[in-house]
Amino acid sequence: EPEVTQTPSHQVTQMGQEVILRCVPISNHLYFYWYRQILGQKVEFLVSFYNNEISEKSEIFDDQFSVERPDGSNFTLKIRSTKLEDSAMYFCASSPPGEQYFGPGTRLTVT
Amino acid sequence: ILNVEQSPQSLHVQEGDSTNFTCSFPSSNFYALHWYRWETAKSPEALFVMTLNGDEKKKGRISATLNTKEGYSYLYIKGSQPEDSATYLCAFRTGTSGSRLTFGEGTQLTVNP
Numbered sequence: 001e002p003e004v005t006q007t008p009s010h011q012v013t014q015m016g017q018e019v020i021l022r023c024v025p026i027s028n029h030l031y032f033y034w035y036r037q038i039l040g041q042k043v044e045f046l047v048s049f050y051n052n053e054i055s056e057k058s059e060i061f062d063d064q065f066s067v068e069r070p071d072g073s074n075f076t077l078k079i080r081s082t083k084l085e086d087s088a089m090y091f092c093a094s095s096p097p098g099e100q101y102f103g104p105g106t107r108l109t110v111t
Numbered sequence: 112i113l114n115v116e117q118s119p120q121s122l123h124v125q126e127g128d129s130t131n132f133t134c135s136f137p138s139s140n141f142y143a144l145h146w147y148r149w150e151t152a153k154s155p156e157a158l159f160v161m162t163l164n165g166d167e168k169k170k171g172r173i174s175a176t177l178n179t180k181e182g183y184s185y186l187y188i189k190g191s192q193p194e195d196s197a198t199y200l201c202a203f204r205t206g207t208s209g210s211r212l213t214f215g216e217g218t219q220l221t222v223n224p
Contacts, residue, residue: 004154031209042115043200045211055209091155097208100145102155 002026004103006092012109013082021077021106023092031055032075033093033100034067043091049075082110113137115203117215124191125223131187132218134201138182143204145212146175146186150197158186158199191222 005024013019025032034046047057049067066078075094079086087110093100116135124130136144143162147155159168164179172189188195198219202212 033211035212035214042216043202043212043214045213048209048211050209056211058211095208099157099160100212101157102147104152104154 004092004094004101006090006103006106008106009104010107010109012111015084015110016081018078018080019082019108021079021090021092021108023075023077023094023103024073025075025092025094026101027073029094029096029101031095031097031100032067032069033095034077035091035093035102036060036088037091037105038085038088046077079108082108084110086110113203113205113213115201115213115215117199117201117218119218120216121219121221123221123223126191126193128191128222129187129189130191130220131185132199132220134184134186134215136182136184136201136203136213136215138180140205141179141182141203142206142210144177144179144184145202145204146184147200147202148197149200149217155200186218188220191220193222193224196220196222 007022032049037043045058047061048055068076089105091105092103118133146158149155159175161177166177174187177184198217200217202214
């Protein structure tokens with residue numbers, strides 16, 4: 001069964017560094033998303049992407065964040081100048097119209 | 112700000128027990144309600160997408176109901192098994208495909224053998 005994959009599973013970075021989280025959505029899906037869950041909090045929406053552009057973003061998704069679909073299969077989330085409070089589990093999801101299918105997440109630890 | 116609440120926060124049951132938990136969401140601007148099953152270190156698994164008031168869906172021993180007028184959904188598990196142990200998340204959507212999901216905090220279910 002097709003599934004969303006994410007790499008790496010765990011990323012440790014120093015404050016101020018840039019990180020790129022990678023996702024391979026399910027092929028033939030049209031919509032792509034990033035969510036995150038800070039430990040002990042709810043899963044929260046960051047951004048959705050359709051037709052090679054951002055379709056919706058949350059108030060969290062400021063200039064520090066960017067998304068890209070560089071080659072038609074990967075979907076990336078870049079976080080510039082990471083802060084301690086960026087430490088979280090980051091989930092990628094993709095959907096045809098309707099159901100959203102999630103990857104297993106990348107745990108980002110900023111030290 | 113949309114608020115989605117789930118109760119209880121955690122639940123411990125014995126194998127064979129039936130159980131249910133609740134998801135409450137705003138009754139205005141409703142489009143769809145999603146249920147996910149999430150085991151640690153795995154991807155959240157999609158269980159149901161519900162859109163119509165009065166909808167009832169079933170997948171094996173798991174079923175869900177939806178009341179959009181009063182803003183709640185119930186998830187039922189009949190004859191719980193240890194492999195049902197997981198966190199069950201509900202998520203609310205106000206728009207069509209591509210719209211964000213707003214999640215509850217989840218109900219953590221532990222089924223003791």
